[in-house]
Amino acid sequence: MDILVGLATVLTDPVLLCWILLAALVGMVIGAIPGLTASAAIAMLVPLTFYMQPLAALAFLYVIGKSGRYGGSIAAILFNTPGTAASAATQIDGYPLARKGMASKAMRVATVSSVIGDFTGDLILISSFAVIAAVALRLGPPELFAVYFAAFVVIGSVIGNSVARGLASAALGILVNMIGLDPISSQERFTFGTFELSNGVALVPLMIGIFVLGEVFAQIDKPAGRTVMADEPDSAEARARNHLSFSEYKPCIPHVIRSSFIGAFIGMLPGLGSAIAAFIAYGEGKRRAQNPEEWGRGALEGIAAPEAANNAVSGPSMAPLLTLGIPGSTIGAILVGVFLIHGIQIGPTLFLTSRELVYSLFAAGLVGIACYGLIGYFGAAFVGRFILRIPTQVLYPIIFLTAFVAAYASRGNLFDVVVMVVAGFAGWAMRRFDFNPAAFVISFVLAGGAEEAFRQSLLLSDSGPAIFVERPVALVFIVLGIGALVFRIRSHRRQRSDPKAAEEPS
Amino acid sequence: MGWAPAIRGRFIGLVLVLVGAGALLASLQIPLDQYGQWGARIFPLIAGLAILVTGLAELWEGPAIRPGSTGGGHTARVLALLALAIAYVWALSKVGYLISTAVTAPLGLWLFGVRRPIGLLAAALLCPVAYHLIFFEALGVFPPLGEWIDLLDLIRGY
Numbered sequence: 001m002d003i004l005v006g007l008a009t010v011l012t013d014p015v016l017l018c019w020i021l022l023a024a025l026v027g028m029v030i031g032a033i034p035g036l037t038a039s040a041a042i043a044m045l046v047p048l049t050f051y052m053q054p055l056a057a058l059a060f061l062y063v064i065g066k067s068g069r070y071g072g073s074i075a076a077i078l079f080n081t082p083g084t085a086a087s088a089a090t091q092i093d094g095y096p097l098a099r100k101g102m103a104s105k106a107m108r109v110a111t112v113s114s115v116i117g118d119f120t121g122d123l124i125l126i127s128s129f130a131v132i133a134a135v136a137l138r139l140g141p142p143e144l145f146a147v148y149f150a151a152f153v154v155i156g157s158v159i160g161n162s163v164a165r166g167l168a169s170a171a172l173g174i175l176v177n178m179i180g181l182d183p184i185s186s187q188e189r190f191t192f193g194t195f196e197l198s199n200g201v202a203l204v205p206l207m208i209g210i211f212v213l214g215e216v217f218a219q220i221d222k223p224a225g226r227t228v229m230a231d232e233p234d235s236a237e238a239r240a241r242n243h244l245s246f247s248e249y250k251p252c253i254p255h256v257i258r259s260s261f262i263g264a265f266i267g268m269l270p271g272l273g274s275a276i277a278a279f280i281a282y283g284e285g286k287r288r289a290q291n292p293e294e295w296g297r298g299a300l301e302g303i304a305a306p307e308a309a310n311n312a313v314s315g316p317s318m319a320p321l322l323t324l325g326i327p328g329s330t331i332g333a334i335l336v337g338v339f340l341i342h343g344i345q346i347g348p349t350l351f352l353t354s355r356e357l358v359y360s361l362f363a364a365g366l367v368g369i370a371c372y373g374l375i376g377y378f379g380a381a382f383v384g385r386f387i388l389r390i391p392t393q394v395l396y397p398i399i400f401l402t403a404f405v406a407a408y409a410s411r412g413n414l415f416d417v418v419v420m421v422v423a424g425f426a427g428w429a430m431r432r433f434d435f436n437p438a439a440f441v442i443s444f445v446l447a448g449g450a451e452e453a454f455r456q457s458l459l460l461s462d463s464g465p466a467i468f469v470e471r472p473v474a475l476v477f478i479v480l481g482i483g484a485l486v487f488r489i490r491s492h493r494r495q496r497s498d499p500k501a502a503e504e505p506s
Numbered sequence: 507m508g509w510a511p512a513i514r515g516r517f518i519g520l521v522l523v524l525v526g527a528g529a530l531l532a533s534l535q536i537p538l539d540q541y542g543q544w545g546a547r548i549f550p551l552i553a554g555l556a557i558l559v560t561g562l563a564e565l566w567e568g569p570a571i572r573p574g575s576t577g578g579g580h581t582a583r584v585l586a587l588l589a590l591a592i593a594y595v596w597a598l599s600k601v602g603y604l605i606s607t608a609v610t611a612p613l614g615l616w617l618f619g620v621r622r623p624i625g626l627l628a629a630a631l632l633c634p635v636a637y638h639l640i641f642f643e644a645l646g647v648f649p650p651l652g653e654w655i656d657l658l659d660l661i662r663g664y
Contacts, residue, residue, distance in 0.1 A: 036616050051645055163561040168522050171556035173530055178553065182546035185539040188549060190532055213591070220587050220618060221580045397614035397629075400587075401607065404594060409647045415601055421591045428584060433518055451549040458548075 002355065003126050006363030009356070010059070017349055019056050019382060020364055023063035024371035030064070031071020032387050033395070034081040038068020039330040039438075040215055043207040044402055047409040054342040058361050061338060063368030065331040066118060066314045069274055070372050071383075073110040078103055078384040086274030086310040089282040093295060093302030100298055104242035107301045107380040110307045113251065113256050115373035117308030120260035121267060121315035122369065126362050129319060133351035136323040141456035142467050144324070146477035148450035149468075151326050153481035154269065155439045157488040158276070162434050169436040173443030174450075183448070184455065196415040203337040205407040205416040206444065207421045210437050211330070212403040213420060214427020219396050221428065255285045259305045263312025268319050273329050273438075274310035281309030315365065322350055322358060325449055330438045333445040347449075370391055370500035515564060522561025529554030588619055602659075603642070603653030607634040 010016055030041040042061045049057035072087030077094035090110060097106040117366045139147070156170030157163045180189045180200030191197040259281035266277040285305035286295045295302045317328040325347040327333040346352055351358065375383075407420035430437045461467035468474045533550040544551075590613055597606035611633035612626035620626060638658075642649040649658060 048645070162564075164522075164560040164567060165518070168557055168560035168564075171553045171560065172525075174553040175550065175557065178550045182536075187537050187539065187546040189536050217584050217587060220583045226587050276526065279597060393620050394615065394625075395616040396619075398617050398633075400591075400614050401611060401633055404591075404598075405603075407642050408598075408650060409641050409645065412648050414595065414650055417595050417598065421595055423589075424591070425588055433514070438564065447549070449552075454549065455545060 002359040005356065006359035006361075006408060007366070009055075009360045010363045010367055016056050016059060016364070017367070019052070019060045020063050020368050021058045021371050024067045024368050024375055027064035027067025028074070028372055028375060029383060029387065030072040031087075032074035032383055033390070034079060035076050035215060035219055035392075036399075037211065037215075038065045038071075040209075040211040040399075041068060042331060042334050043204070043211045044406050046204050046334060046341075048208070049338060050341060051411070055357055055360050055364070056287045056343060057338055058335065058357075059364030059368070061331075061335060062318075062361060062365055063371070065335075066311070066365060066368050067372040069311050069314060070111070070114040070118075070307075070376060072310075073114065073303075074107065074376075074380050074384050075387075077106045077110060077303070078381070086278050086313075087306075088275065089278040089306035089310075090303055092282065093297070093299050093462035096296070096298035097300075097303070100240060102242055102298075103384075104381055105244050105248075106298075106301075106303055108242075108244040108377060109249065109252060109303045111373055111376040111380065112244075113252065113259075113304040113307040114311040114376070115369055116256050116312070117260040117263055117312035118314055119366070120257075120263045120308075120371045121312035122362060122365050123315075124264045125315035125319055126359075129322065129358070129362075130351065132319050133323045133348060136348040139324075139348070139473070140471075141453045141460060142471045142474040145450060145453035145457050146471075146474035146481075147324060147326065148446055150477045150481035150484070151320075151446060152443055152450070154484050155442050156436065157485050163485070163488055163492055165434050166436045166439055169430065169439040170443040173440040173445075174447040176206075176440075177444045177447035178451075185451070198310060201419055201444075202411060202416055203445065204410040205420040207334055207337070207441060208407045208410075209420040209423025209425075210401060210427035210430075210441055212406075213424025214431065214437065216396050216400045216403070216429060217424060217428030218431050219392065221432070248300065249304075251290075252301050254458070255281075255289075255301045255305040256308040258288075259285060259307075259309035260312040263309035264316045266309075267313035267316030267328065269328065273317075274313045277313045279305035279311040282306045285370070286375050286435055315362075322346055327442055327445055330441055333442045336445050390391065454481060516566070519561050519564030519566075520556055522564055524561075526554050526556075526558025526561050529557060583617065587614075590617065591612060598650045598652075600652055600654045602656035603649045604634045604638060604657040605652070605655070607637060 010020070013327070026041060026045075027038055030036050031038055044066055045061065045064070049060060052060065069086055072085075073090045073094065075081050076087040076091035077098050080091060080095040080098075094106045094110065097103070119254050121193065152170050152174075153167070156167035158166070175190075177200070179197055182189055188198060214293055259277075262281045262284065263274070263277040266273075266280065282302065285293050285301060289295060289299070289301060291299060291301075313329075317332055320326040320328050321332040325336070328338055336346065344350070344357070403420060403424070404417055407417045408414065410416055427437050429435070430440065457467050458464065463470065468478055530551060533547050533554050535549065537545045538547070539545040590610060594606055594610045597609065600606075608630045611629040615626055615629050620629075638649070641647050651658070
């Protein structure tokens with residue numbers, strides 16, 4: 001029933017609806033620009049949301065995240081360049097179909113599958129949120145720390161080419177969070193006598209640096225290339241060829257349902273994210289397909305499976321964020337900052353203190369899915385053509401200037417701009433040397449809560465760190481974290497010893 | 507940096523070992539709490555130790571790690587953009603937002619390959635005005651004022 005109240009709140013507020021519609025459009029366009037991600041857009045727009053009502057601010061950024069995930073498929077299908085890592089699997093079948101003159105049909109399959117996947121993920125979140133929140137309320141500091149530990153290990157080790165560099169990225173994120181005054185004893189840590197550092201490193205300029213300025217550095221580091229769009233001619237024959245009938249889409253439905261659940265499950269696990277969900281769904285879909293030989297050559301099912309999965313991640317990834325304060329993705333990490341800026345404490349008590357806001361946010365997500373679905377179904381090709389008209393040599397300098405003013409606007413402090421520049425260069429270096437910027441930022445966000453839980457646990461314990469293995473739930477999460485690390489190291493070694501496996505995405 | 511993956515892996519490993527060791531040493535400088543406990547030190551020590559261990563792992567595994575995928579080989583352009591970014595931050599504090607942005611906008615476009623003088627001139631005029639109107643007028647953010655001179659002061663007659 002709460003969701004109906006949330007829907008009523010959203011649908012009766014014209015201003016909020018306008019923000020959601022704008023977010024659906026902005027997310028789609030930015031997700032479709034190769035190189036730019038929804039995370040970058042959200043990081044840049046966070047300072048603007050300081051001036052909005054909390055629900056409007058959160059709904060605006062949440063829907064950009066959803067729409068941005070979908071927008072990546074536009075670039076994958078039309079430009080043969082995945083707009084986001086999550087849409088790389090869509091490219092495998094999407095671009096061959098576009099080259100056959102069926103770009104619009106491919107886009108329609110991607111749109112319908114994304115919408116079904118996203119709705120499924122959100123409905124799973126809405127139906128299970130209260131249960132997860134009730135369980136989260138029973139977790140004590142040792143269990144919470146064990147969850148944080150598992151999150152650090154999974155986030156650091158699962159994504160990227162190198163387990164060591166991924167874990168180092170996570171540890172660096174923790175270390176940077178430690179800068180400033182210790183929240184318990186007020187001892188200075190890593191300030192080196194600098195007054196500005198005593199307040200610590202602020203989240204917003206750090207994120208703008210890593211995701212926005214880092215991407216601008218990465219773009220100038222790339223050789224100039226021209227993006228070519230695989231578009232179909234505007235003729236009656238092309239329109240007929242691109243019409244998507246139900247009988248054509250019917251074989252995709254089992255793949256969409258299976259992939260939606262795969263995506264929703266992966267979304268609940270911190271750090272795995274859309275890209276992994278999309279590739280697992282693609283692999284599983286191809287394994288079970290009746291026409292596996294057509295996958296990779298323009299099979300509609302090969303577009304439907306990864307698109308449903310990568311969008312189904314969106315909703316469930318909010319579950320660990322809202323119930324435990326543990327963001328499962330970079331977008332979640334940014335939303336942590338937005339919640340805090342608006343004075344909303346996320347974690348186990350959020351369900352009790354801000355129940356209406358939470359369900360209104362979920363409702364805004366559902367409305368946002370409908371918005372990007374409609375815009376995408378009828379206008380994806382137009383968005384693609386619009387993006388081709390934006391010269392990157394003008395776009396990235398504008399983003400460069402926007403990053404500075406956005407970092408400054410977050411607190412009206414030039415030191416934040418310095419932090420943003422340092423983080424931007426670090427973000428570029430991380431991408432260049434196969435570190436993991438997402439693990440760095442998520443760990444930065446998690447570190448404060450993890451340290452608090454760790455120190456509270458030690459205060460509760462008569463046997464020191466043994467408390468983490470004496471409590472069964474804590475032990476399960478510690479073992480899960482170590483198990484994930486061992487599994488990842490073994491699969492990494494296997495990939496290296498088998499050159500064919502090494503070519504597949506990790 | 508077109509290094510062989512083996513050398514690159516070992517170099518990164520060495521850097522991580524140095525950062526980890528530095529973090530461990532800096533963590534040990536954090537004062538003990540009022541009860542003489544390591545409270546505020548523990549987490550930084552764990553993070554420093556983790557970096558040190560991953561650095562050692564990188565040194566051990568370095569030669570076998572696959573080469574990075576994102577290097578584009580235009581490090582000089584990256585460093586030029588970094589220099590522009592640092593100069594921009596410095597200029598913001600000395601000459602304020604309008605003048606520093608009017609200089610930085612065309613330089614940024616030039617670094618990205620824009621050479622048309624009209625385009626560069628338009629950026630020098632339009633960028634500071636547009637950002638000023640959006641952030642400092644519409645949103646009401648207090649602009650960064652120049653220590654030496656600020657065009658905004660002159661415009662407003664201060």
